Amino acid sequence: MAKDRVFIFDTTLRDGEQTPGASLTTKEKIKIALQLEHLGVDIIEAGFPRTSPGDLEAVREVSKNVKTPIICGLARSTKRDIDDVYEALKKAKRARVHVFLATSSIHRKYKLKKAKSEILASSIEAVKYARKKFGDVEFSPEDASRTEPDFLAQVVEAVIKAGAGTVNIPDTVGYSVPQEFGGIIKRLKEDVSNIDKAVISVHCHNDLGLGVSNSLAAVFNGARQVECTINGLGERAGNAALEEVIMALKMRKDLYGDLKTGIKTKELYKTSKLVSKLTGIAVQPNKAIIGLNAFSHESGIHQDGVLKKRVTYEIIRPQDVGFKGSNIVLGKLSGRHAFSAKLKELGYDLEQSELDQAFLRFKTLADKKKKIFDEDLATIVENELATIPEEYKLIDFSVTSGKKIKPTASVEIKKGREKLVATASGDGPIDACFKTIDKAIGVKGKLADYKVNAVTSGKDALGEASVKIKFKDGIVIGRGSSTDVIEASVLAYVNAINHLALRNKKLKKKTK
Numbered sequence: 001m002a003k004d005r006v007f008i009f010d011t012t013l014r015d016g017e018q019t020p021g022a023s024l025t026t027k028e029k030i031k032i033a034l035q036l037e038h039l040g041v042d043i044i045e046a047g048f049p050r051t052s053p054g055d056l057e058a059v060r061e062v063s064k065n066v067k068t069p070i071i072c073g074l075a076r077s078t079k080r081d082i083d084d085v086y087e088a089l090k091k092a093k094r095a096r097v098h099v100f101l102a103t104s105s106i107h108r109k110y111k112l113k114k115a116k117s118e119i120l121a122s123s124i125e126a127v128k129y130a131r132k133k134f135g136d137v138e139f140s141p142e143d144a145s146r147t148e149p150d151f152l153a154q155v156v157e158a159v160i161k162a163g164a165g166t167v168n169i170p171d172t173v174g175y176s177v178p179q180e181f182g183g184i185i186k187r188l189k190e191d192v193s194n195i196d197k198a199v200i201s202v203h204c205h206n207d208l209g210l211g212v213s214n215s216l217a218a219v220f221n222g223a224r225q226v227e228c229t230i231n232g233l234g235e236r237a238g239n240a241a242l243e244e245v246i247m248a249l250k251m252r253k254d255l256y257g258d259l260k261t262g263i264k265t266k267e268l269y270k271t272s273k274l275v276s277k278l279t280g281i282a283v284q285p286n287k288a289i290i291g292l293n294a295f296s297h298e299s300g301i302h303q304d305g306v307l308k309k310r311v312t313y314e315i316i317r318p319q320d321v322g323f324k325g326s327n328i329v330l331g332k333l334s335g336r337h338a339f340s341a342k343l344k345e346l347g348y349d350l351e352q353s354e355l356d357q358a359f360l361r362f363k364t365l366a367d368k369k370k371k372i373f374d375e376d377l378a379t380i381v382e383n384e385l386a387t388i389p390e391e392y393k394l395i396d397f398s399v400t401s402g403k404k405i406k407p408t409a410s411v412e413i414k415k416g417r418e419k420l421v422a423t424a425s426g427d428g429p430i431d432a433c434f435k436t437i438d439k440a441i442g443v444k445g446k447l448a449d450y451k452v453n454a455v456t457s458g459k460d461a462l463g464e465a466s467v468k469i470k471f472k473d474g475i476v477i478g479r480g481s482s483t484d485v486i487e488a489s490v491l492a493y494v495n496a497i498n499h500l501a502l503r504n505k506k507l508k509k510k511t512k
Ligand code: KIV
Pocket: 015, 074, 100, 140, 142, 143, 168, 170, 171, 172, 173, 203, 205
């Protein structure tokens, strides 16, 4: 393998789907996988088949639809897990199994209750078993960065000997820092006698905000596979963001050398938009590389500098990541053509039915709001298109509130053909609406977080509400938008309940 080639292992569909609040249907996973193929990733980790029949099916369907990248399934170090990945990937053109077992003293003592010798033996046994079924086996010593260096080296050497072609070093809890993490890779390269027989991979979580920095430090020290996710999604604070790793390697060849990946950077923006639309997880405006503000200059000095010479304040050309923002502002008279062209420009590639739905929503908004900005359109697409099945659909609501009257709300919600109606009071108009929705549907939610943001400025600005609600079955998030903040909040609450319904369905399938 060429020493200057860095493999990009995308785990948006596996670790990324573990983002609190994110859930994807099989169809959505296929859509994302096809775009990842287009983007040029080398490996797609499509899921963890043993966790549920739904996950197994999703991995299988992704592997049937995607041609070029290797499709990978995750497995614990057990025969049953490996067999399930085999079952899911039977039809894949190029398949990989990713086997893991924790090696750190914390995990050995508290989670696995196993001695080092047992961990070592199980790792070898799992890799040997996996090699009987797969030509391509990756092994991860989970929590590697908190594992004793000598033991880590011992495990890595043993699994390579047993047949692992890739050894992935995870910073599972995002505890490491760049100097240290780079040192771990350097030491493995020095201490493991057969290290040249495997690709060293890294998988860095972002608990200290260092996922990307740690990945880069690892590459600097010889790692040649980076596991990452679009928009940095992932368990807890997420994983290293693919777009950031890629652009750092591209922009700083002076430091990292002319390392090659298969990524077409012009596809980054579009991929990010697709993932955010389908997972329902918004990209923060100040997110590096693909955030809405990444290429906008607010201060006069900066604007002046960029106009004189772009490189004064801009290190990346927006078009290099596929960002084609323009100054076109849409309004009431804009037609379908301009609308669709603008969405394409913003990186959204919608199906006809989605486009129709978004256009209707745009027209309704344009009746209330004079100028529709890019941010409004992004909100329409990301919040308003039902990316999850709408088991509960808001038909109508009303609320009365005032200084001297108790806020009281009524709602009408449809569940299939059933009409659910209720009236209830609350501490304020929003609380009254949420309590009424709970009553109509027959659930009891506790508001853990609630935010309303104006998407643009002005009295007629679109308001975006997001809620985080604790139900007895877990926490879900929901989002909604409207020029009326109460309506935005009500839509967000119903959206959260639809997320809960989807999750419960998946859980039911899992336990069958
Ligand atoms: O974070 C982690 O350690 C993982 C492993 C399964 C690689 O996701």
